[in-house]
Amino acid sequence: MSALLIIIPLLAGFLFIPFKEKAKYILPLVVITTLIILLLLSPDQTNAMGGWKAPFGIVLVLDSASYYSLLVVNIVFLLISLMPQIVEKGYSVVLLILLASTNGLVLTGDIFNSFVFLEITAVAAYIIAFSRKNPYGAFKYLILGGISGAFYLLGAIYAYIGTGSLNFADISVNIKEGFLPIVALLIFIGIGVESKIFPLAGWVPDVYDSGSPLTPVILGTGVTFTIMYLFGRIFITVFHGYFLDVVFIFGLLTIVLGELAALRQNKLIKALAFSSIAQAGLVLSTISLGGYEAIKFGYFHLLNDISAKLVLFIIAATIAHNFTENKIAGVSFSIASFSLIGFPLFAGFRSKLLILQLAFSKDNYLLPAVVLFATVIEAAYILKWNIKLWHSTNTGEEKQKISWNVNLILLIVALLIIFIGIFPDLYLKMAQNIADGLTNYRAYVTNVLGGM
Amino acid sequence: MVYYIAFILIGVGIYGFLTQKNLFKHLVSLTIVDTAVNIFIISLGYIEGKEAPIYSKYTPIANFVDPLPQALVLTAIVIGVGTLALGASLLIKVYEKYGTLDVEQIATKEAEE
Secondary structure, three states: OOOOHHHHHHHHHOOOOOOOHHHHHHHOOOOHHHHHEEEEEEEEEEHHHHHHOOOOOEEEOOOOOHHOOOOOOHHHHHHHHOOHOOOOOOHHHHHHHHHHHHHHHHEOHHHHHHHHHHHHHHHHHHHHHHHHHHHHHHHHHHHHHHHHHHHHHHHHHHHHHHHHHHHHHHHHHOOOHHHHHHHHHHHHHHHHHHOOOOOHHHHHHHHOOOOOOOOHHHHHHHHHHHHHHHHHHHHHOOOOOHHHHHHHHHHHHHHHHHHHHHOOOOHHHHHHHHHHHHHHHHHHHHHOOOOOHHHHHHHHHHHHHHHHOOOHHHHHHHOOOOOOOOHHHHHHHHHHHHHHHHHOOHHHHHHHHHHHHHHHHHEEEEEHHHHHHHHHHHHHHHHHHHHHHOOOOOOOOOOOOOOOOOOOOOOHHHHHHHHHHHHOOHHHHHHHHHHHHOHHHHHHHHHHHHHO | HHHHHHHHHHHHHHHHHHOOHHHHHHHHHHHHHHHHHHHHHHHHHOOOEEEOOOOOOOOOOOOOOOHHHHHHHHHHHHHHHHHHHHHHHHHHHHHHHHHHOOHHHHHHHHHHH
């Protein structure tokens, strides 16, 4: 039954290749269908594809972590499909394929299958990165993504040598001690490009600055969330938190360098792209603190970040001139950017406060120091951009109006950010469910392999 | 022995990324890395003196090499070809936009804009 979440968008995508122009009408319908199917399904079930039982065949695992991740990703796709203005002509087909592959990436319980879905996601992302004539950025992304894909495949193969199986649950139980370091390292390099870790994140600003709002919005929210889920699934459920201390260092480096680079940009969308890198580093280093609470707060911060980025990227890519004529968009932008810094009353404040409290309670003073340093820099450039955009006298010839449906969605997401800032229970509950699913190794293994 | 060839090829591919200035050579390096990984996977499943894993009435005793790596490589090759085709088509667009495939010349043209 959960296979329908992959099949329906994939089939719709291939059926509508001859009618690319019409695909933008089918996209919202497909996303709503997948959401309805998802709500009808109950968590805690595994489906063996083709009737091959768990260690031998591919299984799709729907536990509480993948259920809520699917919910988040599909809602992001729904919001984007309701704004057909930001989707370039003919790109709805690519979005359908991307939806199928992200759903598959979240559901799959097989490491080679996850490699295949990762590559489909990456190829769809390269095509989206190309939108509105940005071939050089897209090509750089393709080269980096291609190498990281090869490393991911090598990691998957080493896992196969070490266990004789490609199944996540089987690997987590049976992997030989000696193989763990090399598998973890190779897979970390493999996911590093997509999850925007410091030395591998060089493609991000060039790709996000493609000129089309679709590129940063979908890559910075839906795809980022999926990759972070995959990271948690592999490093927490399969490796039981092994290798996370290395990820912690890389996460801290990513935060500092991302924020410093963002401060120096004189183009809004590039500043936001670097800020997106820094936030990814914060999420990864919080998750790598280890323990249930850290994972919960990491995903809570990720949810806050993608809500803010959804608003920021759309506005930055469509009207980066002046807010006096687009007041609703301006107000949404300010709310989302304040949430990014972590002003009280906004959603980002809640997650940053929880992360700081957790780090202090674990006697870890490095992360709070880095987070506070990053927050100061963030406040500097976010306030600079807010002042610049509200008080710009430059009423140039380009008067881009935002249509009412985009405005409405921006406003709803912005109000949601304030709502989460006051009553954080909604997001916290989602993050808690994701953390539950990821940390409960034993339930995952019995779920997949049957009683053992 | 074959393992060494695979890792030497990966090294050649990475050397290509780091030293070459032509974007097309980057694409070729990517292909070399892909091929090296595929050779490595195939070499894992090979067992000396065993036959191709095709089950039929002529092979009553299943004296086979490991068939799973071969199936994986088949999938990986298809993905690699798809990526290669997409990369080549992107390169055509790069050439149309900048008139060159040299990294340094593209950088100067980008700075001029």
